[in-house]
Amino acid sequence: MPTALVAGATRGIGLGFVKALLQRDWNLYASYRQPDSLGGLEELASRHPGQLHPIALDLTDEAGIRATVAQIEEQLLEPLELAVCCVGVLHKGDRGPEKSLAQLSGDWFEHSMAVNALGPLMLLKHLHPLLVHHTSSQFAVISARVGSISENQLGGWYSYRASKAALNMLMKTAAIEMSRRFPHLQLLCLHPGTTATELSAPFSARVPPEKLFSVDRTVRQLLQVLEEARGGPSGRFLSWDGSELPW
Numbered sequence: 001m002p003t004a005l006v007a008g009a010t011r012g013i014g015l016g017f018v019k020a021l022l023q024r025d026w027n028l029y030a031s032y033r034q035p036d037s038l039g040g041l042e043e044l045a046s047r048h049p050g051q052l053h054p055i056a057l058d059l060t061d062e063a064g065i066r067a068t069v070a071q072i073e074e075q076l077l078e079p080l081e082l083a084v085c086c087v088g089v090l091h092k093g094d095r096g097p098e099k100s101l102a103q104l105s106g107d108w109f110e111h112s113m114a115v116n117a118l119g120p121l122m123l124l125k126h127l128h129p130l131l132v133h134h135t136s137s138q139f140a141v142i143s144a145r146v147g148s149i150s151e152n153q154l155g156g157w158y159s160y161r162a163s164k165a166a167l168n169m170l171m172k173t174a175a176i177e178m179s180r181r182f183p184h185l186q187l188l189c190l191h192p193g194t195t196a197t198e199l200s201a202p203f204s205a206r207v208p209p210e211k212l213f214s215v216d217r218t219v220r221q222l223l224q225v226l227e228e229a230r231g232g233p234s235g236r237f238l239s240w241d242g243s244e245l246p247w
């Protein structure tokens with residue numbers, strides 16, 4: 001049974017990956033941030049004992065990441081084949097995303113950077129030893145098109161844009177280092193398209209219905225992108241339709 005880790009699996013796109021991979025008979029580690037809030041994972045885990053393993057993972061806590069990876073390593077029967085990091089933050093309560101420079105605040109910027117950029121790279125730092133034993137493994141992060149510097153025509157969303165641009169740069173840099181040492185491990189940044197989740201909900205009314213994907217559709221499309229990219233070059237920024245996005 002192939003084995004994957006889905007980070008940020010309590011809801012939204014992450015939970016969608018868990019459902020789709022369970023249907024495809026993967027063995028899964030799926031992470032929640034808070035022990036008292038497993039979200040949609042709770043019921044799924046009770047229906048798939050032995051196949052779905054919920055694990056605690058707050059990407060802003062490096063010691064916690066290290067401990068969780070050690071816990072996975074102890075249990076792992078086969079090398080990890082896939083890790084998809086679906087963790088992200090755009091807004092929380094009345095914070096984010098900024099419409100103007102006047103709304104920029106240091107603590108929200110730092111939080112966005114910690115969750116969206118540094119967190120996924122810390123996960124890669126500690127998790128990659130579990131991925132490199134597979135003959136063709138993938139570590140993918142859900143980035144966002146708004147993190148493209150060259151495509152930015154609208155402005156706004158300072159912290160989110162900057163954190164996704166930083167995530168892309170960190171992934172590209174790690175891909176160069178990793179491809180020298182571990183040519184079988186592929187690193188990818190994926191844009192999911194606007195998807196109906198809690199993250200996009202405050203803005204989805206402005207999105208034409210045909211451009212607002214269901215979670216199921218997004219996950220199906222991204223799994224196809226991953227399958228088609230497998231074995232190819234590392235360090236790419238790919239959209240939901242498989243096309244290459246400009247950094």
Ligand SMILES: NC(=O)c1ccc[n+]([C@@H]2O[C@H](COP(=O)([O-])OP(=O)(O)OC[C@H]3O[C@@H](n4cnc5c(N)ncnc54)[C@H](OP(=O)(O)O)[C@@H]3O)[C@@H](O)[C@H]2O)c1
Pocket residue numbers: 007008009010011012013014032033034037039057058059060086087088089115119142143144145191192193194195196197198199200
């Ligand atoms: N939805 C879209 O239209 C869209 C478009 C472009 C890119 N994206 C990106 O796609 C990814 C998934 O987004 P989504 O729409 O599924 O968002 P979502 O429904 O808000 O889910 C976000 C997930 O991230 C987890 N999380 C937040 N902070 C965390 C932390 N410090 N450590 C660990 N987990 C944490 C949340 O856990 P809790 O439940 O514990 O809070 C939740 O599971 C994000 O990176 C987002 O930026 C989404």
